[in-house]
Amino acid sequence: MGDPKRTKKKYFTPRHPWIRENIESERELVREYAFKRKKEIYKLNSILKTFKDQAKKLIAAKTKQAEKEKQQLIQRLQRLGLIPAGAALDDILGLTTQNIMDRRLQNLVFKKGFARTQAQARQFIVHQQIVINNTKITSPNYLVTQAEEGTIAFSPQSKLANPDHPERSLPEQKEKLPVRPAPPEAKKEAKKKPKKEAKEAKKEEKVEEAKEEQ
Structure with a gap:
């Protein structure tokens, strides 16, 4: 028996995970795209990093094999809808993680x-x-x-x-009824109510005090 194969991570985690800007941006992505865990974001970041690293190497290379690989990379990203037709390697360097997430x-x-x-x-x-x-x-x-x-x-x-x-139908929007202004009589009664309630409360207090004195 040989040594067991050690599986390597297929994604890269941030070197400094406790930077506030990174935490806030990841939190917004989780809310917008409904990710279950941040590992999904790291995997997509790693895919984008792989594409950009390949593009950088191919820009510097001048061999026939590099030209062949350049066309293969561009065609692959065009099939994924990440870059338009007629795009160059420089366009790959301008891609963002959200471009990957949208696909x-x-x-x-x-x-x-x-x-x-x-x-x-x-x-x-x-x-x-x-x-x-x-x-x-x-x-x-x-x-x-x-x-x-x-x-x-x-x-x-x-x-x-x-x-x-029913799971596909959108929730019905309730029609908002127009708010009609209250008549002047209703406004007067509304103003009188607190005064009446205060008078009744005072009467009840006086009755209770009289009972206690007896």
Whole structure:
């Protein structure tokens, strides 16, 4: 028997995790994209870092192999919808983590109106209610290509495929009734009420004092 294989982390954690700016930005991303744990953010940051590191190396390289790898990298990011057609390696360096997050399956399910919130979109995916090309995808962080984006749908076996399902319908907005001004008589009565209540309270106090004296 050989030594057991040691698995390496597929993502990088912050070197200084207790910086206030980083904590606040991560907190906003968790709220906006409904992440369950910050590890998901670190994984997406690592994916973006890998793309940028490859772009930096290929910009400096001048070999034929580098040109081939350059085209492969650009085509890959174009398929993911991260850069437009005709983009260069410099455009890759301008990508942000939010560009990656916008291509997640969970975000696209929400943006296409299949779910009311990001959290509900995550629930539908984890519970095997969403398919891409008739294949169930259970990872909310799955990066969707442009070719796959049009095939996102509910599973045919799912009850949620019915557009009238209550989980898909948006909550009805209650109509706000116009506030009518109170008539002047009602205003006078409202002013008199506190005075009447004060007089009655004084009478009750006097009655109680008389009883105690007896």
